[in-house]
Amino acid sequence: xxxxxxxxxxxxxxxxxxxxxxxxxxxxxxxxxxxxxxxxxxxxxxxxxxxxxxxxxxxxxxxxxxxxxxxxxxxxxxxxxxxxxxxxxxxxxxxxxxxxxxxxxxxxxxxxxxxxxxxxxxxxxxxxxxxxxxxxxxxxxxxxxxxxxxxxxxxxxxxxxxxxxxxxxxxxxxxxxxxxxxxxxxxxxxxxxxxxxxxxxxxxxxxxxxxxxxxxxxxxxxxxxxxxxxxxxxxxxxxxxxxxxxxxxxxxxxxxxxxxxxxxxxxxxxxxxxxxxxxxxxxxxxxxxxxxxxxxxxxxxxxxxxxxxxxxxxxxxxxxxxxxxxxxxxxxxxxxxxxxxxxxxxxxxxxxxxxxxxxxxxxxxxxxxxxxxxxxxxxxxxxxxxxxxxxxxxxxxxxxxxxxxxxxxxxxxxxxxxxxxxxxxxxxxxxxxxxxxxxxxxxxxxxxxxxxxxxxxxxxxxxxxxxxxxxxxxxxxxxxxxxxxxxxxxxxxxxxxxxxxx
Numbered sequence: 001x002x003x004x005x006x007x008x009x010x011x012x013x014x015x016x017x018x019x020x021x022x023x024x025x026x027x028x029x030x031x032x033x034x035x036x037x038x039x040x041x042x043x044x045x046x047x048x049x050x051x052x053x054x055x056x057x058x059x060x061x062x063x064x065x066x067x068x069x070x071x072x073x074x075x076x077x078x079x080x081x082x083x084x085x086x087x088x089x090x091x092x093x094x095x096x097x098x099x100x101x102x103x104x105x106x107x108x109x110x111x112x113x114x115x116x117x118x119x120x121x122x123x124x125x126x127x128x129x130x131x132x133x134x135x136x137x138x139x140x141x142x143x144x145x146x147x148x149x150x151x152x153x154x155x156x157x158x159x160x161x162x163x164x165x166x167x168x169x170x171x172x173x174x175x176x177x178x179x180x181x182x183x184x185x186x187x188x189x190x191x192x193x194x195x196x197x198x199x200x201x202x203x204x205x206x207x208x209x210x211x212x213x214x215x216x217x218x219x220x221x222x223x224x225x226x227x228x229x230x231x232x233x234x235x236x237x238x239x240x241x242x243x244x245x246x247x248x249x250x251x252x253x254x255x256x257x258x259x260x261x262x263x264x265x266x267x268x269x270x271x272x273x274x275x276x277x278x279x280x281x282x283x284x285x286x287x288x289x290x291x292x293x294x295x296x297x298x299x300x301x302x303x304x305x306x307x308x309x310x311x312x313x314x315x316x317x318x319x320x321x322x323x324x325x326x327x328x329x330x331x332x333x334x335x336x337x338x339x340x341x342x343x344x345x346x347x348x349x350x351x352x353x354x355x356x357x358x359x360x361x362x363x364x365x366x367x368x369x370x371x372x373x374x375x376x377x378x379x380x381x382x383x384x385x386x387x388x389x390x391x392x393x394x395x396x397x398x399x400x401x402x403x404x405x406x407x408x409x410x411x412x413x414x415x416x417x418x419x420x421x422x423x424x425x426x427x428x429x430x431x432x433x434x435x436x437x438x439x440x441x442x443x444x445x446x447x448x449x450x451x452x453x454x455x456x457x458x459x460x461x462x463x464x465x466x467x468x469x470x471x472x473x474x475x476x477x478x479x480x481x482x483x484x485x486x487x488x489x490x491x492x493x494x495x496x497x498x499x500x501x502x
Contacts, residue, residue, distance in 0.1 A: 001076040001451050002026070004230075005442030006057055008082040008160050009242070010048070010102065010264050011035040013056040015064055017075065018442035020451040023461045025439050027068035031060035035312075039099060044106035044349055044358065047099040050088050053160065054167045061228050072229045078168065078220070079238035079445030081245035081437045082161030084181050087139040092155040094166060098147065101139045102160075104265070104305050106350040106358065111145075112138035112183075113356075116281075119195045127186045128193060129277045129285040129298070134350060136182030141200045157206040161239040169218025169236055172208040177287040179210065181241050187275050190293045213240055213289045214448035237448025242437055243269050244289045244299050249440025250406040250433055251459040253290055253297065258402040260430070262412030262422075265348070266307030266384065268391055270300045270400045282353040282394050289444065290455065300400055302391040305348035307384045308411050310361055313347075314380050318373050328415045331377035336421075336472070337479050338375045340365045342486050343383030353391050357494045364486050384412065385421035385476075386483040392426045402428050408435030409465055419468050424476035429469040433462065 001020045007013065012035060016028040036056070039047040065072050085103040090096055101107070112132035116124050124131055132138050136159065144151045158166065159178045166172050179185040179192065184207065186193040197204050211217055217236040225232040240248065247259040247269050258270040273296050277285055288297040315327055322330075346354065347361030363376065392402070409432040412418045423430050443458050445451075452458040 001446070001449070002070065002074045003442040003445045003449075003451065004061070004075045004078045005438040005440065005445060006078065006080045006164065007242070007437035007441055008053050008057070008080065008164055009437070010038065010083050013053065013060045014436070014438040015057070015060045016436060016438035016442050017064060017068070017070055018439055018446070020446045023443070023458065025436070027064050027070050028436070028438060029060050029063035029067055031056045031063055038102070046102050046105040046349065048102050050096045050100045050160070050163050053164065057164055058228060065229050073231045075230055075234060077235055077237045077445040077449035077451065079441035079443070079448065080161045080164050080236065081240055081242050081441040082159065082164065084159070084241035084243060085135050086160045087136050087143070088158045088160060088163040089140075089143065089150065089154045090156050090158070090163070090166075091153045094170070094172075097150045097153055098143070100160060101142070104349040105139070106134060108138035108142045109134045109350055109356050111141040115141070115196070115199050118199055123195060125277045125279065125281075127188045127195065128183050129180075129187055129275060130183050131281040132183045132196065133281055133352065134356060137184050137196050137200065140202065144200070154206055156208050158208065159241070161241070162208060165217050165236045165239055168220055168224055170221050171218030173211045173217045174208045175211055175213045175239060177213050177240060177244060177289060177291060179207070180287040185287065214238055214444070216448070235449065238441065238444035240289045240441075240444060243267050243301055244286070245437055245440045245444065246408070246435070247271065247299065248289050248444055249435045249437065250408065251462060252406055253288070253455060255297075258400070258405045260405045260407040262307050262384070262407070262418070264307070264309045266304040266388060266412070268302040268388065268395060268405070270395065270402060272298045272300050272400065274298065276300070276398065278394070278398050280355060282355065283391070283398060284352065300395065300398070302395055303352055304345070304387050304391060305351055306345040306361060307387065309348050310343075310345040310384065311380055311412065314376060318376060324414070327377050328417055330374040331381060332417050334374050334378040336382070336475055338379035338382060339370055340367065341371050341375050341379040342483050343376075343379045344487055344490060345380070345383050345387050353394055354491065357491065359490050359494060362490060378417065381412070381415060381418040382421050382479065383483065385418060385425045386480050388422055389425040389480050390484065390487070392428070404429050404431055406431045406433060408433055410436070420471075421476065423468050423470045424472050425480050427470055427473055429467060431464045432466040432468065433464055
């Protein structure tokens with residue numbers, strides 16, 4: 001059986017076709033070739049068009065067909081991974097009512113904070129495992145207050161992956177994992193949260209039918225099948241947010257296992273079997289793809305909004321003529337510590353691990369007689385690595401102590417310099433794999449369609465590419481302490497009102 005995986009990313013859509021027998025990717029394609037637009041009409045806002053995602057999904061699937069020799073009519077199941085926490089609202093005709101308010105949008109923070117206090121901090125943390133914060137439920141509350149006409153036309157509220165599945169099948173479903181990432185799910189009651197629904201006065205009919213992550217979420221419609229060259233009736237058998245899906249793709253499914261990504265945002269994602277939470281909601285706990293009420297599997301997620309997006313900003317604005325490989329080579333010529341130049345990478349909205357403060361990105365200590373662009377290249381990658389260290393220390397406070405971290409050899413982990421800084425700053429070895437979100441979605445589809453005997457068989461042929469171990473922790477620990485002092489200075493400025501908070 002061939003399996004089709006779709007990864008709805010912030011920058012682009014990627015699709016892959018995996019042969020379930022060999023577990024190998026036999027074809028993949030991405031669309032568009034340039035990074036998709038994020039609309040930001042006000043500071044702290046971030047939106048994307050859901051219709052754009054759907055158009056790009058179709059183009060990516062068609063591109064797979066034209067660039068490979070595979071027959072898409074042999075595809076037997078479809079899986080979807082998607083950018084987490086986004087809000088998509090549709091009317092009774094399944095027409096989108098407004099652009100999606102995506103994961104890095106900060107406007108709903110005050111709505112989440114008020115809900116946290118009204119519901120009660122202890123009740124929120126013990127039942128939701130999070131503060132409502134800046135998640136999907138709070139974004140819906142913002143729409144309710146600020147766009148009453150839109151709110152009055154809503155028939156269903158969805159996460160981005162639910163929307164793509166709806167466009168493929170015409171059917172609308174969700175899962176406890178998706179609802180937990182939107183902070184709609186009560187883990188104690190194992191059901192939709194009455195506290196959240198009642199506080200915000202949402203209509204519970206807005207929430208789609210709740211299915212397991214690995215189950216049939218609808219069947220490919222005749223119209224879409226004909227348009228894309230697929231077989232009518234193929235089931236969508238898996239939907240998961242990008243970080244749970246990344247963990248799945250790295251076979252991170254059992255308690256104590258930890259995955260990382262360093263794309264537009266950076267994430268450490270560990271699996272636990274405890275209904276645990278961070279009292280400050282700096283890290284967040286959601287239902288993992290294999291979570292069940294009788295066999296708990298929770299994903300403890302640390303997210304840093306500003307990681308790869310800063311590296312891209314530096315390239316686009318300082319060296320657009322260079323490839324990332326050339327930038328990495330230039331940066332590698334500079335000694336560790338970048339001759340005193342420090343970079344805070346927090347320029348992509350409110351940072352949860354910094355208590356939802358908007359700190360901004362900062363370049364600190366520039367010496368106009370010493371520092372060149374190569375210093376900025378290196379300091380940027382080191383600053384991102386130090387942000388990860390700051391987050392890993394928060395996870396350690398909450399009982400998650402990784403001894404090894406699995407990551408796909410992609411995005412920032414393609415840079416040997418960044419990977420070295422990451423392992424030395426955190427003190428944790430990294431095992432790198434040939435991993436990809438769309439491939440993970442395809443494997444998830446196979447698990448959902450029972451193309452594999454069990455989850456273990458689905459990853460039986462997966463082998464690591466490389467193990468990178470710490471080799472200079474003393475140097476990087478000293479550099480991190482200096483970097484942390486700069487961060488704390490800026491956090492203090494925000495507290496004093498010199499900066500600003502969402």
